[in-house]
Amino acid sequence: MKNPSDVLGEFERRGYIEQVTDFEGVKRYLSEPAVCYIGFDPTADSFHVGSLVPILALVHMQRYGHRPIAILGGGTGLIGDPSGKTEMRRLLSWDELNHNARMLKAQLSRLIDFSDDKALFLNNADWLVGLKYIDFLRDIGRHFSVNRMLAAESYRQRLEKGLNFIEFNYMLLQAYDFYYLSKEFDCMLQMGGSDQWGNIVAGIDLIKKKLGKQAYGITFPLITTATGAKMGKTAEGAVWLSSEKTSVYDFYQYWVNTDDRDVIRFLKLFTMLPVDEIEKVEDLKGEELNPLKRILAFEVTSLIHGYEEAVKVYTSASSVFGAIEVPDDLLPSSKIPRKIEESRGTYPTVTFPADRIEKGIFLYDLLCESGLCTSKSAARRLIEQGGAYVNDVRINNVKAVLNKNAIAENSLILRAGKKKVKRIVFN
């Protein structure tokens, strides 16, 4: 069993920590199995890559013997957190909320063990919705100074754009969450993104005032890529953890395409590989980083979608981009297949009726309908610019028509640019 207090060191070495309210205090608190919590946004029915750090923080906590609590901001989601947003969030309906809660818990369950209450998944709607306005003002509201709230960074930004009263109350509700959890579950540590600092501190103050107890807070840094983009954002939108929303293939690709400068940092942040091992490969540069990128992609995919799926995408990606041997001594704890036997990868597949190909089908139609291009115009452009490949042969003719000659075993491989590939099956 690991030493519970070492989790803090682990966080430090992995780059999980932005701020701590009281480092020594937290260390003492974590010196024996403790309870900690993180709140999650209920606005979608899947987490995305941006939530990975908080989620993995809970995973680490559990591995070190602590009891993590994931709070779904059901009650607060009905309001919308202004922190770090420049716009007001849309309000959720009850049905959406319940649906999202189910889906999110299922996702977390793959990573966190909720059996026997070793971890908890709670919805703050359970205790927030029943609050009485007047009681709340008397018991909780009086402890908050508006002056201090206005000074909080999270509100200051919004003050410039405009902040309505409902959002202004968000801090009180989140502080109340923390107070509630400290009272009911002895949870004295809250973690969260750096934009949550103000809310966390407010909760600590409230606990001090109401219970006379000391609570703690840790915030994670906002993770951006080397190019300055927010983590997990692509042109197509967020990179989701749900394979329904982001295919496992695209998920894997997102990670392999990591910028050189981010590889080591991301290995520490987003995989569970031992930090010792990661630190040993820190000096690798240039092309040597390619196997590391594959390990990164493999490990994260494996964590989120499971080992089997990860092996599958890894194999198919290798058949698209070429297999490389990953040395046994490179991050030895990784379960990535070190050698790939030449096998046909499983490309993302789209099926078409067989008569389409028998009649002959315009290449641009196929590109468009298979989802590789967003419109026929885009498909034409792609062909004109030399980015369209059928079975690895570049097709430059915009009016190209595919017929039976193009297929082998009822399928063909369609490429758009270097990175987007689909297998088209006709039957």
Next chain:
RNA sequence: GGAGAGGUUCCCGAGUGGCCAAAGGGAGCAGACUGUAAAUCUGCCGGCGUAUGCCUUCGGAGGUUCGAAUCCUCCCCUCUCCA
């Protein structure tokens, strides 16, 4: 409640009656170079498609006009100042 400013294509932002599918930048896409990286260069960047063409788009609904993102009316939203 009063006064003012504003809402333009994925984002920022120009455009004040025809030359506007709408400048410029960013993002994105393709190609070259490469290592499924970055940087750079070239091209593209509403849709249908190849027609001096049509359709959709400048907050929403109407109107004026041969013609509107641009003018008028009403409405919605945002911001600033005052109360």
